[in-house]
Amino acid sequence: MSSSLTEPPERIGPYRIVAPLGSGGMGHVHLALGPADQPVAVKVVRPEFAFEPEFRERFAHEVHRALQVTGGDLPRVLDADTVGPSPWLATEFVPGPSLQELVRRIGALPEPTVRYLGRTIAQTLAHLHASGVVHRDLKPGNVLVAAVGPKVIDLGISRAMDESPGSGAAEFAGTPGYMAPETTRDEASGLAADVFALGAVLVFALTGRGPFGDGHPSAVIYRIGHREPDLNGVPPSLRGLLSACLDKDPTRRPTAAQVLQALGGPVPPAVSASAWLPQTAVAVLDGVEHDHRAALRPFLEARSAPHRSVGGRTLALAGAAAATLVLVAGAGLWAVTGPLDRGGENAAAARKHEPEAEENAAPARREQCDPTVHLAPEYAEAVGTEPSFPDGASSIRFSGDGSVLAVQRRDDVVSLWDWEAGTALADIPIPGEAYRPIVFSPDNCFLGVPSQAGAHVYSLETGEHNVHFEGRSARSLAFSPDGSSVLVSDDTFEDSNGGTYPVDLDSGEVLPRYSSDAGRSLRYSPEGTRLAAMTGYSLTVWDTDSREQLLRSGMLTWNTWNQVAFLDEDTVVGILDDGPVVFDLTSDDDPLLYVPDEEPEGVLAKVEANPKHDLIYGLYISEADEDGGAYISARVWHRSTAEDLTPEYEDRVPFAFMTVHPDGDVIASLSPELDEISILDAVTLEPIETFE
Numbered sequence: 288m289s290s291s292l293t294e295p296p297e298r299i300g301p302y303r304i305v306a307p308l309g310s311g312g313m314g315h316v317h318l319a320l321g322p323a324d325q326p327v328a329v330k331v332v333r334p335e336f337a338f339e340p341e342f343r344e345r346f347a348h349e350v351h352r353a354l355q356v357t358g359g360d361l362p363r364v365l366d367a368d369t370v371g372p373s374p375w376l377a378t379e380f381v382p383g384p385s386l387q388e389l390v391r392r393i394g395a396l397p398e399p400t401v402r403y404l405g406r407t408i409a410q411t412l413a414h415l416h417a418s419g420v421v422h423r424d425l426k427p428g429n430v431l432v433a434a435v436g437p438k439v440i441d442l443g444i445s446r447a448m449d450e451s452p453g454s455g456a457a458e459f460a461g462t463p464g465y466m467a468p469e470t471t472r473d474e475a476s477g478l479a480a481d482v483f484a485l486g487a488v489l490v491f492a493l494t495g496r497g498p499f500g501d502g503h504p505s506a507v508i509y510r511i512g513h514r515e516p517d518l519n520g521v522p523p524s525l526r527g528l529l530s531a532c533l534d535k536d537p538t539r540r541p542t543a544a545q546v547l548q549a550l551g552g553p554v555p556p557a558v559s560a561s562a563w564l565p566q567t568a569v570a571v572l573d574g575v576e577h578d579h580r581a582a583l584r585p586f587l588e589a590r591s592a593p594h595r596s597v598g599g600r601t602l603a604l605a606g607a608a609a610a611t612l613v614l615v616a617g618a619g620l621w622a623v624t625g626p627l628d629r630g631g632e633n634a635a636a637a638r639k640h641e642p643e644a645e646e647n648a649a650p651a652r653r654e655q656c657d658p659t660v661h662l663a664p665e666y667a668e669a670v671g672t673e674p675s676f677p678d679g680a681s682s683i684r685f686s687g688d689g690s691v692l693a694v695q696r697r698d699d700v701v702s703l704w705d706w707e708a709g710t711a712l713a714d715i716p717i718p719g720e721a722y723r724p725i726v727f728s729p730d731n732c733f734l735g736v737p738s739q740a741g742a743h744v745y746s747l748e749t750g751e752h753n754v755h756f757e758g759r760s761a762r763s764l765a766f767s768p769d770g771s772s773v774l775v776s777d778d779t780f781e782d783s784n785g786g787t788y789p790v791d792l793d794s795g796e797v798l799p800r801y802s803s804d805a806g807r808s809l810r811y812s813p814e815g816t817r818l819a820a821m822t823g824y825s826l827t828v829w830d831t832d833s834r835e836q837l838l839r840s841g842m843l844t845w846n847t848w849n850q851v852a853f854l855d856e857d858t859v860v861g862i863l864d865d866g867p868v869v870f871d872l873t874s875d876d877d878p879l880l881y882v883p884d885e886e887p888e889g890v891l892a893k894v895e896a897n898p899k900h901d902l903i904y905g906l907y908i909s910e911a912d913e914d915g916g917a918y919i920s921a922r923v924w925h926r927s928t929a930e931d932l933t934p935e936y937e938d939r940v941p942f943a944f945m946t947v948h949p950d951g952d953v954i955a956s957l958s959p960e961l962d963e964i965s966i967l968d969a970v971t972l973e974p975i976e977t978f979e
Contacts, residue, residue, distance in 0.1 A: 299329050299375050300368055306582045318380065318579065320586055326380040326579070327365055331373055346374055352420060361411060362431075362438050363824065363842060379824065381438045382576045386492060387427035393567045395495040398522050403563040404430075404437050405489050405546070406554045411439045412485060412543035416478050423476075425484035426465040427491050434560035434572060435823070463504040464497040464511075468535045471508045479537035482546060486532025487516075494520035498533060555839050556825060559803065656732040656748055658691040659705050659712060663750030666703075666713035682723035682944055683957050683964060687731045689949040694964065695725050701734065703747075706955065706966065709978065715745055722762060724946075730770040733792065737761045742775040744792065755790045755797065763807050768815025772798070776820065778805035787820065801834060802827075808851040812859075813898060817872070819851045819859050826851065826861035828872060837872050844891065852896035852903070854926055860903055864890035867903050869926065881905075884931040887920045893944075897969055899951025901926045906943065919943060919959055923972065934972055942967060 296304055302319035305326075309316050314332045321327050336342045347369035353376075354364050362379040386404075390396065396404070408430065415422060422429075424441060431438045467483035470476045490498040498516035499507050516533045518526050528549050534540050547553065560569045653661070679697040686693065692706040699721070703713040717725075720739035727734060736743040741754040742761035755761070756777055763776040772789045779785050785805040789798040804827065806820025817837070819828045828838040843861050844850070852860040857872040866882045881903060889909030896903055903926055909918045921942050922933045942956035942965075953975060956965045966976040 296331075299331060299373070300366065300371075300377070302327060302329050302366075302377060303586060304329070305586050314375075318582060319377070320583065321365070321377070324587060326382075326583060327377045328362070328380045329375055329377045331375045334373070337373055343369065343374065350376055361414070361842065362440055378440070381431040381433050381440070382579050383431050383433040383438075383572055384575050385428050386430040386432055386437065386488070389432050389568060389571055390427065390492060390495055392571055393565075395520070396492045396568070397565060398493070398525070400564055400568070401489055401492045401525075402550055403554065403557070404492055405485070406550045406552070407436045408439060408485055408488065409543050409547035409550060410553055412481050413547055416481070416543055421477055422481050422484075423470075424462055424465075425481055425488060426462045427488055428462075430488065432564070432568070432572065435556035435825075436554075436563065463507040464499055464501075466508070466511060467537065468512045469537055471511055476537070478542065479540045482532050482540045482543055483534075483537070485543070485546065486529045489525070489529055490516065490518065490521060490533075493522070493525070498529075556841065558836060558839075653730070653732060653748070655688075655730050658686045658688070658703065658727075658731045658747055661732070661748040662703070662713050663746070663748060665750050666715050666747070669714040669716075670702075670711045679962065680944075680957055680964065682725065683955050684725055684727060684946045685948050685955065686727045687729045687949065691731075692946075692955055692964070693725055693727065693734065695721070695723055695736075701725055701736070704978075706976075706978075709976075713747070715747075718743060726764050726766060728766040728770045728773075728792075729768055732770065733766065733773070735764040735766060735773055737764045737776075742773065742790070744773055744790075753795060755795070756788075759785075762805060763809045763820070765809035765811055765818070768811055774801065774809055774818070776806045776809055778807075802829070810851045810853060812853040812856045814856055816856050817853065817859070819853065821850045821861070826859065826868075826870065828859055828870075838870055840868075840870065840878070843868065850894065852894050854896045854898050854901065854903070858926075860894050860896055862891045862894050862905075866891055866922075867894050867905050867924070869903070879929065881924045881929055881931075883922045883933070887922065888918055889920070895945055895947055895954075896926075897947050897951050897954075900970055902932070902969065904942065904945065904947075904954075906945075932970075942972065 298304060299317065299319065301322050305318045305320060307315065308318050308328060314330050314336075316328055316330045319327050319329045332346065336346075350364070350367045350369055354367070362381055364376065364378050366377040368375050384392075408425070412422065412425070422439065422441075425439065429439060429441045431440055465484040465487045467476055467480035470480050487498050496517075497507075498518065499510040499514065500517065501507070512535070516530070518530065521529055528541075528546065531539070531541055532546065541549070557563045560572050564572070680694045681697050682695040684693045684695075685691070690705065690707075691712065692704045694702045694704065695717075696702060699717055699719045701715045701717055702711060703715070704710065705712055715734065717736045718738045718740065721743070722737040722739070725734060725736050732747060734745045734747055736745070739760050741757040741759060742764055744753045744755065745751070755773070756775055759777050759779045761775050762778040765774045766772070767774065767789070771793070772791050775788050775790055777785045777788060786803045787801040787806050787809070789801060790796070791798060801818075802822075804820070804822035806822050806827065809818070809820045811818055811831070816831055817828055818831050819826065821827075821843070822839075824842040824844075826838065826840040826843055827836065829836055838859070840861060844863050850862050854860065854869070859870050859872065861868045861870065863880065866880055868878045868880050870878045887907040889907045891905050892908040893906040894903065903924045905922045905924075907920045907922065922931060924930065925932055942954060943959045944957040946955050947969065948954065952969050954967050954969050956967055957963075958965070964978045965974050967974055
């Protein structure tokens with residue numbers, strides 16, 4: 288990482304600056320941490336531009352355009368300030384070098400790699416062009432090389448196709464060597480200019496040099512207008528296509544969609560860096576990622592968990608659930624087998640006992656437990672003589688048989704309630720660094736609690752408490768459908784040993800890694816034949832028998848709450864800001880987006896599904912106010928008809944944090960103030976019972 292800036296600011300807007308990433312003609316780029324500790328890239332406009340009214344107007348327009356362009360292989364625009372003293376733009380951070388830097392370090396790339404590169408960039412351009420946007424500055428420096436594939440950046444300098452080009456001093460003209468001839472002549476340019484740049488970028492990737500050479504910009508621009516491109520070193524199989532892209536007549540160039548088809552058609556994100564890059568490039572990516580982790584580590588270690596207050600009818604955004612990346616201080620670097628061995632040793636140590644008589648021996652493992660009866664004495668006795676319904680809850684979950692409602696409290700206790708009888712059954716102390724939500728095993732014998740310092744599994748009947756991956760960040764848990772294992776998402780940020788690991792519940796053995804992706808919102812399908820998770824910004828689905836990847840969605844919305852739900856074995860729901868997205872795993876058709884009849888305030892942050900009634904529930908949350916709270920609204924759709932079935936309401940939110948009963952007829956909802964739990968009819972959302 289390098290930059291001309293030696294003393295970057297400590298904070299830009301809500302983002303803590305970690306290190307400079309680089310500088311360009313328009314501004315400086317920094318690696319930063321967001322309010323939820325997610326790494327982001329923040330670009331700050333240079334002062335000489337910041338005080339030009341025309342530039343500010345254009346910058347604001349471009350930011351608005353960039354915010355409208357979603358999907359494709361584009362780093363998502365997260366936030367911006369176009370009116371402050373120093374305008375800035377925050378985007379998803381991509382931990383990888385630019386194509387320019389990668390080729391400088393290892394030389395020209397092999398043809399299969401460049402074909403994949405070209406398909407992905409062409410796919411991105413086709414998506415942009417269909418959205419009415421021209422990039423206008425595609426070049427090797429604006430293509431980041433990530434493990435999942437290339438990412439095109441710097442959309443902030445693009446213009447809408449329906450705008451006429453201006454002539455101000457700050458006008459963006461592109462980069463010599465990758466500018467189309469019509470652009471160098473200051474003529475109107477559009478989609479075809481991006482295709483010209485794509486051809487030049489692919490020549491650079493294949494040969495290590497641009498098709499019009501180096502030197503003074505005026506000399507390069509002259510060659511673009513008057514000389515044929517230098518294609519020496521370009522494989523014959525690609526020479527015709529790249530020559531067509533670099534045609535001086537924009538009307539004779541193919542479209543981005545035609546380039547995509549010529550290279551092999553649409554392509555999903557790569558499953559790993561080695562799937563599309565040579566080993567020398569993989570080593571460079573590993574080194575860049577290591578540098579970024581090292582830069583972030585002290586900032587994350589010094590960070591204390593935020594606690595935001597609630598004001599009015601708002602939803603508290605507090606505690607561990609608000610953090611997307613948490614680093615455990617002092618954990619150090621693990622060997623490849625580090626977390627695996629540690630998990631097994633912890634489980635074995637927790638089970639050591641020396642029975643003096645047969646009655647002291649642990650009971651045999653049940654095939655099914657009754658969570659209203661099979662409770663350890665210490666959990667039942669912790670309730671007290673006059674319990675009241677828990678105040679200050681942070682999440683709720685029905686047991687597998689629906690008889691018990693577990694309430695995760697903010698005083699680090701999980702309370703189990705017989706919700707139909709309205710009686711308290713047990714209180715289970717949990718770690719203070721716990722994430723949400725808690726999960727029951729399908730046999731109702733275990734309770735799982737993810738946390739910043741390990742995966743906690745409690746036997747409800749015996750009181751046995753095992754911690755797997757102790758000292759590691761276990762972001763999400765899911766019990767296997769047969770109840771034999773728990774799947775743990777290890778998203779520890781300081782090394783490369785994270786991923787999704789099954790842990791055998793009887794032996795405590797950590798089994799071979801399911802995936803190197805540390806998934807959020809782990810969910811099994813109703814019959815257990817599918818596993819879904821958010822991996823980065825993608826919804827990923829695997830076949831649980833073969834572990835074959837069935838779906839990798841591309842860019843969706845990132846948040847720290849539930850983002851995944853199944854309607855049946857082959858129908859899975861993810862989220863975009865506007866609404867739920869439903870994927871049919873048996874079809875190549877585009878996913879269906881469910882948008883409310885009336886535009887809600889805020890963006891979609893949580894989704895749940897009700898397979899019995901074919902319903903999708905969505906929770907929308909606005910931006911946090913100055914008190915740290917956020918207004919919320921809720922919607923419900925019928926999946927098959929896409930009809931918005933949300934009932935009208937005046938003085939209450941139909942549901943906030945929620946859990947669907949296994950039989951599908953009722954849901955439990957936690958109020959926005961976190962002080963009231965309601966049992967609602969799953970279809971009409973009418974209250975049946977309220978606990979305060």
